[in-house]
Amino acid sequence: MAAYIIVALIAYAIGSINFSVLISKKIAGFDVREKGSGNAGTTNMLRSIGKGAAAITLICDILKGVVSVFVAFIIHKIFKELDGALLVQIAALAVVIGHTFPIFFGFKGGKGVATSLGILLCINWKIGLVCLVFALIIMAVTKMVSAGSVTAAILYPVLVLCQVGKEYFIVPGSYIVFSILLALLVAFNHRTNIKRILEGKENKLNFKKN
Numbered sequence: 001m002a003a004y005i006i007v008a009l010i011a012y013a014i015g016s017i018n019f020s021v022l023i024s025k026k027i028a029g030f031d032v033r034e035k036g037s038g039n040a041g042t043t044n045m046l047r048s049i050g051k052g053a054a055a056i057t058l059i060c061d062i063l064k065g066v067v068s069v070f071v072a073f074i075i076h077k078i079f080k081e082l083d084g085a086l087l088v089q090i091a092a093l094a095v096v097i098g099h100t101f102p103i104f105f106g107f108k109g110g111k112g113v114a115t116s117l118g119i120l121l122c123i124n125w126k127i128g129l130v131c132l133v134f135a136l137i138i139m140a141v142t143k144m145v146s147a148g149s150v151t152a153a154i155l156y157p158v159l160v161l162c163q164v165g166k167e168y169f170i171v172p173g174s175y176i177v178f179s180i181l182l183a184l185l186v187a188f189n190h191r192t193n194i195k196r197i198l199e200g201k202e203n204k205l206n207f208k209k210n
Helices: 002-015 019-027 042-048 051-078 084-100 113-123 125-142 145-161 173-189 191-199
Strands: none
Touching: 002 051, 002 084, 019 042, 019 051, 042 051, 051 084, 051 113, 084 113, 084 173, 113 125, 113 145, 113 173, 125 145, 145 173, 145 191, 173 191
C-alpha cells in the first residue's frame, strides 16, 4: 500500500510543476493566469504570449504525463509483486490532479489535456493517436480547443471498450474504470467551457494569429 501512495505523491508533485506559469514569468514577466482566460495551459499561453511559449508549454505538459507513467513502471520493476497496471493508473490520475490543482501554485492550474495525452501515448499509443487526431479535427472544424479536448476525452473510454480484434471487449476492469475517471476529470475541468459552448459564447481560436 505504501508504494501506491508514494507513486501517487510523486506523480502529484510532478503534475504540480506548472510550466505555463514558470515560462510566462520568465519570457513575458507575468503570470499567464492573470491574462486571457486565466487558465494555466497551452491555449492561454498561445493567446497571451505566442506560439513559441505555447509549444514549449505543450511539450512540457505532455512530458509530465510520460514521466509519471515511467515512474510507475520503475516502481513496478523494483517491486514486481505490485499490480503494475494499478500503479500506472494511480500515477496517471495523480499527475492530472496535480496539474489541475498544483500545490506549488495555489492549487490553480490547467485542465490536464496535454498531460492526459502524454499518459495515453504511453499506455496505448494507438488509442492516444486516434484521440489526438479526432481532437485536432474537431478543433479545426469548430475553431474551439475546448470542444476538441472534451470530445476526445469522451472518445477515450469508448475506444477502450471497443478495442478492435481479438481484444474486443476483453480489457481489464480497472482500465475501463480508469479511462472513465480520466475522461470525467478532463470534462470536469472544462465545465465552464462546456457551459459557454452550449450558450454559443465559447471563444474561438484564430489559427492565423501569432
